[in-house]
Amino acid sequence: MRKNIVAGNWKMNKTLQEGLALATELNEVLAGAELKCDVVIGTPFIHLASVAATIDTKVIGVAAQNCANKESGAYTGEISAAMVKSTGANYVILGHSERRAYYGETAELLKTKTELALANGLTPIFCIGEVLEERESGVFFDVVKGQIVDSLFDLSAEDFGKIVLAYEPVWAIGTGKTASAAQAQEIHAFIRATIAAKYGESVAQETSILYGGSCNASNAQELFSNPDVDGGLIGGAALKVADFKAIIDAF
Numbered sequence: 492m493r494k495n496i497v498a499g500n501w502k503m504n505k506t507l508q509e510g511l512a513l514a515t516e517l518n519e520v521l522a523g524a525e526l527k528c529d530v531v532i533g534t535p536f537i538h539l540a541s542v543a544a545t546i547d548t549k550v551i552g553v554a555a556q557n558c559a560n561k562e563s564g565a566y567t568g569e570i571s572a573a574m575v576k577s578t579g580a581n582y583v584i585l586g587h588s589e590r591r592a593y594y595g596e597t598a599e600l601l602k603t604k605t606e607l608a609l610a611n612g613l614t615p616i617f618c619i620g621e622v623l624e625e626r627e628s629g630v631f632f633d634v635v636k637g638q639i640v641d642s643l644f645d646l647s648a649e650d651f652g653k654i655v656l657a658y659e660p661v662w663a664i665g666t667g668k669t670a671s672a673a674q675a676q677e678i679h680a681f682i683r684a685t686i687a688a689k690y691g692e693s694v695a696q697e698t699s700i701l702y703g704g705s706c707n708a709s710n711a712q713e714l715f716s717n718p719d720v721d722g723g724l725i726g727g728a729a730l731k732v733a734d735f736k737a738i739i740d741a742f
């Protein structure tokens with residue numbers, strides 16, 4: 492059976508000391524708790540090694556929020572997938588809409604990043620999702636399908652089976668506006684059918700598809716109760732342990 496996952500995306504928040512304090516507190520709260528889902532925290536690069544060394548990574552997985560599209564070499568300021576892996580992190584968030592919008596990340600670039608992440612033993616949490624205009628004009632199915640096809644559908648079935656998808660409608664991110672449970676289920680089912688058409692039903696059934704966008708303690712349960720919503724990618728509400736724990740407990 493596919494995994495349920497609640498993953499936090501800290502984005503560009505928390506100094507190293509603040510991040511370590513947050514991770515330590517979460518680690519304490521989750522130690523010994525009976526969890527019905529996997530838990531992951533996506534920290535800034537510079538936090539990864541210290542966080543991974545501080546927490547029980549069997550309980551809380553650690554994710555980077557990006558990695559380079561090159562293996563190594565003269566790429567000043569970049570962080571490779573191998574470097575991320577060497578910190579003790581096991582996941583990398585790729586294709587977040589903020590990276591697509593503010594840093595010009597293209598489908599082709601994300602394809603390369605995904606391949607490098609997989610080659611270095613990282614699980615990509617690959618983000619897709621439409622902007623408001625695309626939702627309102629009804630082209631969002633095509634947009635989301637295109638994002639998957641263009642970056643991921645050259646992967647072998649075996650490699651695709653290692654990907655976690657996160658559907659994050661851009662209009663819901665940080666806006667307090669959430670997709671309704673019905674909207675989430677509709678597009679998640681569409682995403683799963685898109686995967687099934689390419690890789691077959693069993694790969695599609697094994698793929699975890701997370702929802703992201705103003706997911707919080709009050710709406711998580713309703714969102715996660717949908718058959719095709721396998722957890723959440725959480726921004727703002729991942730920055731406070733009580734809020735994040737309440738989302739984890741929604742399962």
Ligand code: 13P
Binds near residue numbers: 500587704706724728
């Ligand atoms: P918010 O939960 O703050 O809306 O952010 C969602 C997100 O972008 C997670 O990657």
